[in-house]
Amino acid sequence: MxxxxxxxxxxxxxxxxxxxxxxxxxxxxxxxxxxxxxxxxxxxxMKKRDFAPPLVRKALSANPGGRVILMGDIHGCLDEMQLLLKKLNFQADRDLLVLLGDLVGKGPKPFEVIQHSKAIGAHTVLGNHDWTLLRWYEQQRSQGPDALVPFANPDSEHRKLARIIPKDLAEYLQQAPHIIEIPEHNAIAVHAGLDPSLSLDKQHTFDLMHMRTIVDGKPSEKHKGTPWASIWKGPQTVFFGHDAKRGLQEHPYAIGLDTGCVYGKQLTSYVLPEKALCRVHALASYAAQNSSD
Ligand SMILES: [Mn+2]
Structure with missing residues (x-):
């Protein structure tokens, strides 16, 4: 040669x-x-964040005289979801239910949670686990059941769930926005967080689904750093999940509601206009806690 x-x-x-x-x-x-x-x-x-979808925002309004109920990360915990709805005396024809994403992942009944959410007219923002499931689903639909997804773990439960998820349940997640605004309460729902340095229409969907902190002025998934919610100055109040490690967070303009139900802790909701927390204890511990809330 x-x-x-x-x-x-x-x-x-x-x-x-x-x-x-x-x-x-x-x-x-x-x-x-x-x-x-x-x-x-x-x-x-090229990074995983470059595969994040274009931003989708949705505005919702409460029914006249009805409440808005925001609920933290359910992660397949259907039984706890139903217990909490019962405790809240949830009425589907009166209350607006907004889930903070991660309906699936780690927990025992992922499809049942989506099915129930759909049945009771709940809205949800897209969480990182929901997104990962959709990435597998969409890749498998176009390339077959053995397709791989860039920057996604081929041994994950999401890949297996994607092969068997009923079409209507996948569609429920596919239509989920990344930001839900409820103008009459000056409230915003996102899964993980907002970059306080950017306007709503400039937010990156990867950060919306993954961030926990601000490190060197930028959104980060890391636990170590300044919690983004502590520097969000409003004027809207942001409701978010994804940070089970910190658990309940009550900042002046940001309220974190992931209290680790799937890890055997609690499922938490927040009710407007009462500004009241309502929680139930998990019936079991379904997963070991790690960093991928
Ligand atoms: Mn999450």
Whole structure:
């Protein structure tokens, strides 16, 4: 292969590049047809956040005289969800129920939670676990049950759930916005957080679904750092989940409601206009706590 001077000739270099590059590109295309375009754009800087969907916002209003109930991360805990709704004396035709995302993941009854949410007319923002399930679902729909998803764990429960989720339940998650606004209460619901330095329409959906802190001025998934909610100055009050490690957070303009039900702790809701918390204890511990709330 080598030329007589020990170096490759121009034509040998071209041929070798071609022989190496073509199988690599074919492989990438098989994994994800979009990857070839991404590869061409900025291969070294490609991250999971670059796959996040375009921002969807939705405004909702309460029924006349009705309450708004915001509920933290359910994670498949159907029994606790039903207990909490009973404790709240929830009336589907009167109350507006807004879930803070992560209906699925880790817990025992993911599909039942989506089914029940749909049945009682609940709205939800999209959580990181819901999004991961949808990424698998959409990839499998276009490429078959063995498709892989970039930056997603092929051994995860999401991949298995995606193969069997009923279409109408997947559609319930597909239509979920990333931000729900309730103007009459000056309230916003997101799964994880908001970047306090950006307006609502400039928020990045990856951060909306994953952030916990501000580190070096930027949103971060890390637990260590300044909680983003502590520096959110309003004027809207933001209701969020995703941070079971910190648990209940009550800042002047931000209220965190993920109290780790799936880890055997509590399922928590907040009621407007009463400004009252309502909680139930988990019936069991369904998962070991780690960082991927
Ligand atoms: Mn989460």
């Amino acid at each position: 080598a030329a007589s001077n020990g170096r490759l000739s121009f034509y040998q270099t071209m041929l070798l590049s071609f022989v190496v590059a073509v199988p690599v590109l074919v492989l990438l295309m098989r994994v994800d047809p979009h990857s070839i375009f991404l590869f061409a754009r900025s291969p070294a800087r």
